[in-house]
Amino acid sequence: MLKFIKGNLENIHDVQIFPIISLLIFFSFFVGLFIYVFTRKKEEIEEISHIPLENDHHNDKINF
Numbered sequence: 001m002l003k004f005i006k007g008n009l010e011n012i013h014d015v016q017i018f019p020i021i022s023l024l025i026f027f028s029f030f031v032g033l034f035i036y037v038f039t040r041k042k043e044e045i046e047e048i049s050h051i052p053l054e055n056d057h058h059n060d061k062i063n064f
Contacts, residue, residue, distance in 0.1 A: 009015050
């Protein structure tokens, strides 16, 4: 199976650039996520952290 994949990849011109592009996309996503998380205001984080603890009365009843 690997022989078929390797044979197909050898026929693609400049195939060695794809791992570099994937690494750059992966790295930039996590750097962007890191920046997004650490630039959020503390009040927003507190509000978001209390969402699962809020009591929602609309979901308490089961309607059949």
